[in-house]
Amino acid sequence: MQFRTPLKQARGLGASHHGRAHWWAQRVSAVAMLPLMLWLVIGLAVNSGADYAQAAAWISSPINAVMLILAFGVLFYHGALGLQVALEDYVPHKGVRMGLVFGLRFVAAFLAGFAIFSVLTIALGG
Amino acid sequence: MSIDNRPLSPHLQVYRLPFTAITSISHRISGALLAAGSLVLVYWVAAVAAGAERYAAASALLGSVPVRLLMFVWTFILFYHLCNGVRHLFWDAGYGFDLAVAQRTGQAVIAGAVALTLITWLIVLI
Numbered sequence: 001m002q003f004r005t006p007l008k009q010a011r012g013l014g015a016s017h018h019g020r021a022h023w024w025a026q027r028v029s030a031v032a033m034l035p036l037m038l039w040l041v042i043g044l045a046v047n048s049g050a051d052y053a054q055a056a057a058w059i060s061s062p063i064n065a066v067m068l069i070l071a072f073g074v075l076f077y078h079g080a081l082g083l084q085v086a087l088e089d090y091v092p093h094k095g096v097r098m099g100l101v102f103g104l105r106f107v108a109a110f111l112a113g114f115a116i117f118s119v120l121t122i123a124l125g126g
Numbered sequence: 127m128s129i130d131n132r133p134l135s136p137h138l139q140v141y142r143l144p145f146t147a148i149t150s151i152s153h154r155i156s157g158a159l160l161a162a163g164s165l166v167l168v169y170w171v172a173a174v175a176a177g178a179e180r181y182a183a184a185s186a187l188l189g190s191v192p193v194r195l196l197m198f199v200w201t202f203i204l205f206y207h208l209c210n211g212v213r214h215l216f217w218d219a220g221y222g223f224d225l226a227v228a229q230r231t232g233q234a235v236i237a238g239a240v241a242l243t244l245i246t247w248l249i250v251l252i
Contacts, residue, residue: 033208083161
């Protein structure tokens with residue numbers, strides 16, 4: 001017996017109504033993280049022990065500033081998606097779970113905004 | 127229906143996890159630890175944005191021996207998650223599901239993470 005309507009099949013969103021959006025976003029952001037994090041770790045390693053002028057100059061250079069902004073944006077996006085899945089797996093109470101996922105998104109958005117604002121302050125304020 | 131032959135999910139308190147299962151749960155744990163570690167990145171960039179005095183204080187803290195040891199461990203966790211993430215992306219594309227292959231790629235992930243961690247800290251210390 002076929003219970004699903006053709007429209008339901010065509011939309012392909014499944015029982016969760018989200019379909020594959022979250023799954024895809026996690027993978028696409030993961031691929032973006034590969035070059036961003038390799039670049040960031042090498043950049044931080046090279047600049048470890050830098051004094052203030054050196055650190056500010058490194059962050060201010062246009063390519064570094066753009067890469068840092070992208071890195072912080074994608075990092076907190078990818079991190080929020082991942083932690084959301086962990087919360088969904090381990091928090092049984094629906095209300096608590098929703099509250100934690102909401103809070104997680106707000107905190108991640110704030111941290112990304114704060115970090116990106118810091119980069120812009122350094123790059124444009126100098 | 128025979129009750130004896132039914133497949134059972136592992137009882138985690140008494141079940142010795144196989145290597146592939148350990149790499150699997152480690153991926154989630156490492157992701158959560160990296161999310162916590164991202165706060166250090168935000169602290170660093172905010173300290174640069176706050177000016178020379180704040181940066182000097184942050185630099186002294188981040189350069190201290192206990193924090194450096196923590197960062198060394200954090201570097202390994204980052205590269206573990208990065209390498210194992212690539213392994214997951216291959217699985218998502220449908221490759222590498224054979225048990226023998228999964229074992230070998232798991233070992234390769236750990237070897238790769240160790241190598242990348244050591245290379246990074248060679249750059250830091252040179």
